[in-house]
Amino acid sequence: MLGLKLFKLRGGVHPEGRKQLAAEHGIRSLPLPAELFIPLQQHIGAPATPVVKVGERVLKGQLLAAAQGAVSAPVHAPTSGTITALGDHVAPHPSGLPVPTITLTSDGAEQWLEAAGCATPLELAAEEIAAQVAAAGIVGLGGATFPAALKLNLSRNSGVQTLILNGGECEPYLTCDDRIMRERAPQIVEGIQLIARAVAADEVLVGIEDNKPQAIAAMQAAAQGSSVQVVVMPSMYPMGSEKQIIQVLTGKEIPAGGRPADIGVLVHNVATAYAVQQAIRYGRPLISRIVTVSGGAIKTACNVEALVGTPVQALIDFADGYAQPTARLVLGGPMMGQQFTHTGVPVVKGTSGVLALTASEIGQAEPSPCIRCTTCVRACPVGLLPLEMAAHIRASDLTGAVALGLKDCIACGSCSYVCPAHIPLVHYFNYAKGDLAAQERAKLKLEATKKLAEDRTARIARIERERAEAAARRKAAREAKERAAKAAAESEGAA
Amino acid sequence: MTPIAHSPHAHAPISISKVMTTVMLALTPATLLGFWLYGWPAINLWVICILAAILGEAFVLRLQQRAIKPALMDGSGILTAWLLALSLPPFSPWWIAVLGSLFAVIIGKQVFGGLGQNVFNPAMAARVMLLISFPLEMTTWVAPALHPGFVESLHLTFGSQSLDGMASASLLGHAKTEFTRGIGLDQSLTGYYAPLDMLWGSRAGSAGETAALLLLAGGVFLIWRRIITWHIPVAMLLGVALPALLFSLIDPNHYAGPLVHLLSGGVILGAFFIATDPVTSPNTALGQFIFGLGCGLLTWIIRTWGGYPEGVAFAVLLMNTATPLIDQYIKPRIYGRDRRGAALPAKKGV
Numbered sequence: 001m002l003g004l005k006l007f008k009l010r011g012g013v014h015p016e017g018r019k020q021l022a023a024e025h026g027i028r029s030l031p032l033p034a035e036l037f038i039p040l041q042q043h044i045g046a047p048a049t050p051v052v053k054v055g056e057r058v059l060k061g062q063l064l065a066a067a068q069g070a071v072s073a074p075v076h077a078p079t080s081g082t083i084t085a086l087g088d089h090v091a092p093h094p095s096g097l098p099v100p101t102i103t104l105t106s107d108g109a110e111q112w113l114e115a116a117g118c119a120t121p122l123e124l125a126a127e128e129i130a131a132q133v134a135a136a137g138i139v140g141l142g143g144a145t146f147p148a149a150l151k152l153n154l155s156r157n158s159g160v161q162t163l164i165l166n167g168g169e170c171e172p173y174l175t176c177d178d179r180i181m182r183e184r185a186p187q188i189v190e191g192i193q194l195i196a197r198a199v200a201a202d203e204v205l206v207g208i209e210d211n212k213p214q215a216i217a218a219m220q221a222a223a224q225g226s227s228v229q230v231v232v233m234p235s236m237y238p239m240g241s242e243k244q245i246i247q248v249l250t251g252k253e254i255p256a257g258g259r260p261a262d263i264g265v266l267v268h269n270v271a272t273a274y275a276v277q278q279a280i281r282y283g284r285p286l287i288s289r290i291v292t293v294s295g296g297a298i299k300t301a302c303n304v305e306a307l308v309g310t311p312v313q314a315l316i317d318f319a320d321g322y323a324q325p326t327a328r329l330v331l332g333g334p335m336m337g338q339q340f341t342h343t344g345v346p347v348v349k350g351t352s353g354v355l356a357l358t359a360s361e362i363g364q365a366e367p368s369p370c371i372r373c374t375t376c377v378r379a380c381p382v383g384l385l386p387l388e389m390a391a392h393i394r395a396s397d398l399t400g401a402v403a404l405g406l407k408d409c410i411a412c413g414s415c416s417y418v419c420p421a422h423i424p425l426v427h428y429f430n431y432a433k434g435d436l437a438a439q440e441r442a443k444l445k446l447e448a449t450k451k452l453a454e455d456r457t458a459r460i461a462r463i464e465r466e467r468a469e470a471a472a473r474r475k476a477a478r479e480a481k482e483r484a485a486k487a488a489a490e491s492e493g494a495a
Numbered sequence: 496m497t498p499i500a501h502s503p504h505a506h507a508p509i510s511i512s513k514v515m516t517t518v519m520l521a522l523t524p525a526t527l528l529g530f531w532l533y534g535w536p537a538i539n540l541w542v543i544c545i546l547a548a549i550l551g552e553a554f555v556l557r558l559q560q561r562a563i564k565p566a567l568m569d570g571s572g573i574l575t576a577w578l579l580a581l582s583l584p585p586f587s588p589w590w591i592a593v594l595g596s597l598f599a600v601i602i603g604k605q606v607f608g609g610l611g612q613n614v615f616n617p618a619m620a621a622r623v624m625l626l627i628s629f630p631l632e633m634t635t636w637v638a639p640a641l642h643p644g645f646v647e648s649l650h651l652t653f654g655s656q657s658l659d660g661m662a663s664a665s666l667l668g669h670a671k672t673e674f675t676r677g678i679g680l681d682q683s684l685t686g687y688y689a690p691l692d693m694l695w696g697s698r699a700g701s702a703g704e705t706a707a708l709l710l711l712a713g714g715v716f717l718i719w720r721r722i723i724t725w726h727i728p729v730a731m732l733l734g735v736a737l738p739a740l741l742f743s744l745i746d747p748n749h750y751a752g753p754l755v756h757l758l759s760g761g762v763i764l765g766a767f768f769i770a771t772d773p774v775t776s777p778n779t780a781l782g783q784f785i786f787g788l789g790c791g792l793l794t795w796i797i798r799t800w801g802g803y804p805e806g807v808a809f810a811v812l813l814m815n816t817a818t819p820l821i822d823q824y825i826k827p828r829i830y831g832r833d834r835r836g837a838a839l840p841a842k843k844g845v
Binding site: 010013015016094095172243247253254255256257258262263328330334335336337338339341355357361362363364365366368369370371372373374375377378380381382383384385387388404405408411413416417418420421422424426427430 | 499500501502503504505506507508509510511513514565569571609610611612724773774776778779780822826827828829830831832836838839840841842
């Protein structure tokens with residue numbers, strides 16, 4: 001089991017783990033909140049469309065909003081109660097802008113919708129598994145929130161040699177995957193087997209970093225006798241990134257601009273496997289997730305199972321509030337998570353952590369000039385030259401930055417983390433990617449406008465031409481008629 | 496309310512001033528040995544170099560209407576002056592130190608746009624300027640352990656007391672002079688060359704060339720603290736040692752061996768503290784190796800066939816000009832792409 005040869009991760013950093021803050025706190029359920037705020041978009045793709053009305057009573061697990069289009073995921077009621085609003089609520093996003101949200105006032109009954117479930121899930125057909133995963137609204141719980149069923153279908157069509165379950169959890173502070181593997185390993189292993197069946201995988205690997213010995217032991221015990229192999233990986237950031245975990249476990253690289261399916265690999269998070277098992281065995285859609293509440297400013301760090309839509313303030317209260325002044329609130333991990341300012345934001349499917357960090361933990365300082373020390377070059381897991389890319393972006397030379405590999409950047413933050421000059425390198429790159437996307441949209445729009453204008457000119461020319469031709473025909477006809485009349489008159493005259 | 500910050504929301508405990516301070520820490524033992532060997536004049540020189548750099552940098556920052564404190568506090572100007580002080584003859588007059596320091600921080604660094612923007616290593620640019628402009632003062636070396644008193648040292652540094660009677664040539668200068676007189680290395684080095692003395696620094700030279708062993712220790716310390724990597728120092732030492740070995744095997748009476756070259760002049764200081772200046776060296780490991788090799792090779796070529804007995808400063812400056820070229824051609828391979836930058840082919844199975 002441990003004999004699998006690991007491949008080397010390039011670059012990478014060793015941020016201080018700080019996982020001990022929450023690691024030994026078992027998963028506890030949060031008290032039922034009075035109101036839940038369920039955004040219609042908690043996934044990559046098109047937002048879901050509401051299928052309920054204000055005032056309607058819903059049961060726990062009932063469909064609230066249906067998937068819309070090819071890339072989308074439905075949203076279900078996290079508890080039983082009444083729909084009290086279909087409106088806007090502050091988004092779990094740094095902007096804090098309002099987004100379309102369903103407000104559900106709970107009745108405290110926690111009454112489940114009758115669910116079918118399946119006692120023998122491992123006998124289901126692959127298509128059926130994917131269909132049920134889609135209906136349960138399951139998205140990637142590692143943070144990317146890509147609709148899981150879509151990945152299953154794409155991979156089944158292209159063939160999967162290796163299925164990788166990501167239990168890396170390389171982000172500091174976060175222990176939600178660690179805890180779910182320790183406490184719910186048998187369910188996760190069943191979920192893994194369901195995914196493997198859905199894509200007909202030849203080989204199944206669970207990659208776990210060596211800083212989680214208890215999770216490794218639990219998963220190994222649960223995987224005993226199955227085709228699921230638990231692989232211990234060295235602790236290093238960003239080991240849990242999709243490209244990097246594939247590289248370490250298989251030695252393969254995803255071609256630039258491609259997908260794991262291009263090299264016959266599928267990666268899912270361990271928590272996603274648990275959600276798949278719950279959906280298929282018990283017919284329970286994805287309505288809750290494990291969230292780590294931690295950070296130096298939090299009084300009692302913990303891991304909670306929170307319903308989707310629970311305001312973050314409820315989680316902070318559950319952790320006994322703040323012990324120290326909070327310099328920054330973060331959703332997700334400190335390396336790639338997003339700052340938020342309003343504690344009324346809801347927990348969504350992709351919320352892995354709620355962190356309240358102190359100023360010393362953030363270690364923020366004013367940026368100073370780049371001394372080209374190339375610490376960022378050595379830290380980059382992709383092999384980029386962050387210092388050169390930033391220099392090009394600062395000079396508004398996006399083309400130059402793209403030539404250096406801007407589009408290959410995975411925004412892991414390793415370069416910013418190690419930069420002695422405290423230059424916000426990833427910020428530069430994300431800004432440039434945004435600018436690039438805007439430019440490409442503008443270009444498409446321009447091309448569309450140009451095409452419309454050209455079509456119009458062509459249309460006008462055609463109409464004019466047709467009109468001229470018609471006029472010419474009419475003139476010819478009239479003249480012919482006149483000639484005929486004249487000839488007739490002449491012949492009459494002659495007669 | 497503070498503005499919204501971008502991830503990451505954590506940072507390694509490192510800063511520019513910490514980097515500079517660590518380098519200074521690595522230089523301290525060798526510097527103290529220099530002070531002990533050469534006494535007060537060396538201390539005067541070091542203090543004047545650093546003061547001139549601070550004042551000069553503050554003055555030009557003010558001219559540019561830029562914040563003075565953050566630029567001075569990063570410690571880069573002090574480090575430049577420190578390195579310059581270590582490369583000067585210890586009994587140099589005050590104005591050599593002032594001119595050199597001002598040239599280093601103003602012409603060498605600030606006119607290019609300040610920290611991180613300069614093309615040439617500022618300390619070496621200043622040293623070469625001094626060497627070309629004031630060849631007499633820059634080649635007047637004294638044997639260590641003369642120990643002039645403090646008052647006498649002030650006369651030496653600020654007055655016009657002649658160094659006649661104290662002066663002696665550095666090893667490389669001596670060998671070169673003797674060689675032009677037709678005296679081979681077998682004779683000229685006798686009594687002049689004792690490797691152990693060179694390791695401990697008891698011979699004529701600048702503070703930065705006498706204490707080879709302590710400088711080596713400082714360099715290893717920097718590698719251990721991950722301030723520098725091994726690529727440039729190792730490549731530079733190889734670049735000097737390999738041709739020296741080859742040619743001394745061919746004609747030992749004409750060409751000095753690798754040990755003489757490695758332990759004399761500024762090779763150790765250059766390899767670990769000068770060529771490793773991040774601003775003016777390439778940004779990939781392979782590029783740094785090539786850069787170091789070039790520095791070493793050019794040093795050996797200049798020493799062997801050039802007009803000057805020492806070549807580290809020239810070699811580093813010449814390789815500085817090659818840095819953008821090296822960076823243009825040597826880039827790391829990007830994940831999912833081949834060396835040329837094309838996407839890897841999609842392949843299943845295998």
